[in-house]
Every structure is written in C-alpha cells, then in structure tokens.
Amino acid sequence: MSEEPAKLIQAAQRGDLQAFQQLYELHIGRVYALCQRLLVDRQRAEDACQESFIKIWRQLPGFRGDSSFTTWLHSIATRTAIDLWRSDRMLRLVDDTEPDDCPATQPTPQEISTGVDMEQAIRNLPPQARAVFVLFAIEGYTHQEIADLLSIAQGSSKAHYHRARQLLKEWLREH
Amino acid sequence: MSTEYDDEQDLDRALDQALNQALQQLPREIRPAADLWPGLQTRLKQTPQQHPRLPAWPLAAAAVLAALWLAPWPQPAPAVPPVTLETETVSPSVEISLVQTYEQQKAQQLAGLRFTVGPMGDWQEQLSTWDDAVLQVRFALSFYPDEPQLLSQLDMLYRQQLSYLQQVALAETSVPNAYY
Numbered sequence: 001m002s003e004e005p006a007k008l009i010q011a012a013q014r015g016d017l018q019a020f021q022q023l024y025e026l027h028i029g030r031v032y033a034l035c036q037r038l039l040v041d042r043q044r045a046e047d048a049c050q051e052s053f054i055k056i057w058r059q060l061p062g063f064r065g066d067s068s069f070t071t072w073l074h075s076i077a078t079r080t081a082i083d084l085w086r087s088d089r090m091l092r093l094v095d096d097t098e099p100d101d102c103p104a105t106q107p108t109p110q111e112i113s114t115g116v117d118m119e120q121a122i123r124n125l126p127p128q129a130r131a132v133f134v135l136f137a138i139e140g141y142t143h144q145e146i147a148d149l150l151s152i153a154q155g156s157s158k159a160h161y162h163r164a165r166q167l168l169k170e171w172l173r174e175h
Numbered sequence: 176m177s178t179e180y181d182d183e184q185d186l187d188r189a190l191d192q193a194l195n196q197a198l199q200q201l202p203r204e205i206r207p208a209a210d211l212w213p214g215l216q217t218r219l220k221q222t223p224q225q226h227p228r229l230p231a232w233p234l235a236a237a238a239v240l241a242a243l244w245l246a247p248w249p250q251p252a253p254a255v256p257p258v259t260l261e262t263e264t265v266s267p268s269v270e271i272s273l274v275q276t277y278e279q280q281k282a283q284q285l286a287g288l289r290f291t292v293g294p295m296g297d298w299q300e301q302l303s304t305w306d307d308a309v310l311q312v313r314f315a316l317s318f319y320p321d322e323p324q325l326l327s328q329l330d331m332l333y334r335q336q337l338s339y340l341q342q343v344a345l346a347e348t349s350v351p352n353a354y355y
Contacts, residue, residue: 015224025212032205036205042207046207049211054219058223059224060224118198118200119201138198165191169187
C-alpha cells in the first residue's frame, strides 16, 4: 500500500479510480466473505460484491468520516448483499420463516478436517437462520440491527440464531 | 464424541465451546476466485459519483435570516431594480455576477453617506446583520450553486439592504450637517 487510507479515501472522493482500486483491494476480502456466506452461490456473491463497490463509489463523496470508513463501507455491502439475498428468496418463492430441518447437503468427511467444514456447515443452514447467524456471529451485528436489516422481529432474529447454533452443534456432534 | 460425556449438559457445553472455537478460526477475509476489478472498473467509469446534498441547517438558517429581515422592515417601493435571474438556465456564475452588481451599487450608496450614526440609528450595525445573512445564503449556495430559491433569497437580501441604504441617505439629507 503506497498511500495512507485517509489519503486514498480523499482521492477516491474526488473521482480517482486508482485510489479507489486500492481501497477495493483493502476491503474486497471482507466484503466477499460476507457476500459468499450470505448468498452461498459464487456468482451471486460476485454480483453482490460488484454492486456493493458501485454503490460505495457512487456514495463516496458523501462519506464525512462520522463513522470509520470500514464500518461505512461494510454497512453498504451488508445492505446490498441482503437485498440480493432477499430477492433470491422471493424469486424462489420459498418461505423459510420456519427453518428447514433438512439442510441440502452435509459436508463430506474429508471436508471436516480441512477447515472448510464449518464454512460448508454454515452454507447448509436454512437461508434465514444462515443470514442471522452470519450477521450476528461473524459480522458482529446486534439482534436489533439484524431485525432492522432483515425486516423481522428482534425475537425472530434470536430464534433463528438459536436454531442455527443448534443445527451447527448437531453437525459438530455428528462429526 | 458423545461417549466422553456423562450427561447431555456437559456435551452441550462442549459443543458450544467447539462451535465458538470453530467460529474464531473462520477467516475474516475470503478473496474471490476471479479478479472482479476489471469488470468493476468498466462499470465505475460509467458511474458518476453522487455529491452530497446540502444539509438542512444552512438552508434553514438562510431562510430564517431572510424571514427575520422580511418581518421588521416595511417593504418600500422597489427603488432598486432587481437583478434579472434566469432561473430556468441558472449557471454557477449567476451568484458571482449578482454579488458583484449589488456590491457595486452598495459601494456607490455607501460612498454618499456621511455619518455612522444618523436619524435611523447605527445603520452600519444593521448593514452588518444583512451581510451575515448574505454570507449564510452564499454558504448554502456553495452546496447548491444553481439553486434558484437561494439565488432569489440573495437577490432579495441585497435589495432590502440597498433600499435601507436609500432610506438612510434620505434621512441624512433631511437633517443639517451639524446635527451630529
């Protein structure tokens, strides 16, 4: 990194694409991790990343430093990923407000010892439980924030989180 | 795994711990398999950045100051012709030309005044309050250079100021030089 992030932000706010590319490189890892965990599908995760950075670029001149840049950037990425997640669910016309008891696939025994196993187990959670779990346990949002983001009750967020933990513990127990 | 535990509660606690540990080991970052930047760059070049809209308070402050000056002063016949504003096709230089025109007129009027305190009181203090209002509107214009309402407010403030100066000048002519 050749420049300080603050300078990069200022340059990108003035329309400097090279500076923005450096900001992108700094943050793409975390943004993609969120998108992939939330959306599961690789192509959708990449779409969400692109959409996020388009929005970030567009809104960047309005960033005034009231919060940290990382917080600001991730709030945009989170909302974008959730919008796609929500539209995916609507497209599938699936109502999973009651979590599935049968995740689609279980990780193979080989995956269990590789470190990829937990990622796979999270992906196999029912969509709503997965979204709540990712946002709460990995991204650090509160249940109230998650309730606002997903347009659900705070109690539902807690219930989905509890359900996700139970499913993951069952999975751990089996393996 | 469950054979190591005597009761279900211990097992649940152990699983909780195992889950927490597994979560802590999850990577914070995952790089996408494909390089997304080239495609993103193409789209960014076609995406204009949104510059922030003016926060509400400068507009409100300008409006309040303008309203304050509208209220106490009876509106005289418009002795000062307003500067024509092309509100449909306003350019950023309208503000500058408007300010220059009125400041020139103001300077001419001020040059003709003899006293700091005349029959209408300390007109300089009154004038400075108008100047403050003008500055507020110009500050708002720095966010909205082509905002017709703000330009109209600026125009109105200058006209009020010039009308007031005309009244001061008239008042001065009605009293002898030795009055002060």
